[in-house]
Amino acid sequence: MGTIRKRIILDGLIETPDHPCEYRDEIWTILLRKRPTKAAARYINLIHKGPSPVYAKIKNDTFRTLASDMEFKQRVPEEALIRVLNAYAWHTMAENSENPGYVQGMNVLAALFLYVCKSESESLWLFRTFIQKRCPTYIRSNLDGVHIGVKLLDLCLENIDKPLYKHLRKRGLTAKIYGFASLMTFSACTPPLTEALALWDFYFAQGFHMNILCIVAQLVMIRDQLIKSATPNKLLRTLPPLQSRTLIGLTISFVPRLPDDLFKLLVRHTNDDSIQKYLS
Numbered sequence: 001m002g003t004i005r006k007r008i009i010l011d012g013l014i015e016t017p018d019h020p021c022e023y024r025d026e027i028w029t030i031l032l033r034k035r036p037t038k039a040a041a042r043y044i045n046l047i048h049k050g051p052s053p054v055y056a057k058i059k060n061d062t063f064r065t066l067a068s069d070m071e072f073k074q075r076v077p078e079e080a081l082i083r084v085l086n087a088y089a090w091h092t093m094a095e096n097s098e099n100p101g102y103v104q105g106m107n108v109l110a111a112l113f114l115y116v117c118k119s120e121s122e123s124l125w126l127f128r129t130f131i132q133k134r135c136p137t138y139i140r141s142n143l144d145g146v147h148i149g150v151k152l153l154d155l156c157l158e159n160i161d162k163p164l165y166k167h168l169r170k171r172g173l174t175a176k177i178y179g180f181a182s183l184m185t186f187s188a189c190t191p192p193l194t195e196a197l198a199l200w201d202f203y204f205a206q207g208f209h210m211n212i213l214c215i216v217a218q219l220v221m222i223r224d225q226l227i228k229s230a231t232p233n234k235l236l237r238t239l240p241p242l243q244s245r246t247l248i249g250l251t252i253s254f255v256p257r258l259p260d261d262l263f264k265l266l267v268r269h270t271n272d273d274s275i276q277k278y279l280s
Contacts, residue, residue: 004030005205009252012198012245020194024201025117028126031204032133036125043121046087053093054102058085061107069193076114084110084124091128100141105184106131112188112200134208137273138184144273149183150175151279152266153212159262160216160254164223171232178236179215186211190218190239198244202251209266210251217250218242 004027007013015021029035052058062081066072088110089101110127117123131138137145153175158165168174181189186208188196203210218239219226226232255263265275 008201008205009248012248013201015194017194020197024197025122025126027201028116028130028204032126032129034126034129034133036122036129039121039125040119043087043124046090046124047083049090052086052089052101054089054100055082055086057102058082058089058107061104065107065111066188066193069191072111072115072193076111080114080120081107081111084114084120084127087124088128091124100139103139103141103143105143105146105181106139108185108188112193112197115193116197134204135186135270137270140273143184144276145270146180146184148269148273148276148279149212150180152262152269153179153183153215155262155279156212156254156258156266157216157219159258160213161220161223164219164226167227168232173233173236175215177233178239182215182218182239183211187214187218187242190242192241195242195244199242199247202244202248207267207270209268209270212266213251213254214247215239216254217247220250221246 008027013021013024013027021027059082062078062085065078065081085102085107088106092099093101109130110123113123113127113130114120117126135145137148139145154165157168157175168178175183186203187199190196199211199214221243222235222240225235229235258266265278268275
């Protein structure tokens, strides 16, 4: 486990644009520490249940999921994404009647698992385990974890680059405005998909809380443009294409620059929404 994490942090998984990593699903499974059992049979049973109570909500989002990525569109049919999300909704609502079954942003998260995994059933159970173990606060009905992440993103930027933070704040640009989508999808909404996957490898190895520092890194990479611009809001409407190795290096370098208490909140926020009281 430690060797895998170290390799991901130092070098990333071996792949090229023409030859993506073929064992990424195995790596994610190992890092999630959960291998699904009887996944195919359980998935078929959920499919046979038909449309869930949130089916219309799911269909309203799936058609626009990673819509500009042609490789994704060729590899993952919209129908497969609908099936997986609908099956997830049935499964989680059966476990807990108060579970919303589906919230905004889950379409993008599930899409990455479908792209990486070798079957729909495998993608469903890895997606479910990921939600339960790595980011349960992010899929609450009110997106509690995302809203906490917004506050933490502002605090992290203020600690890492106070002049940039003040420049953006002065123009009314808070994390809620420029960072919400990146927080909600753990940066999977920003192309290219190959780089987003490499970032997710890093998150699986180090923790998905690191996405917040990765967003700070994206801002730092265009710092000069933002500082010089009289209208930085235009630059932040769409963050620049991801450069995973550069972002990972910057993200790791930011950790020692955060106060210990702030970093502890960062680590906890994807699993513990009680930290909200420390941010009010």
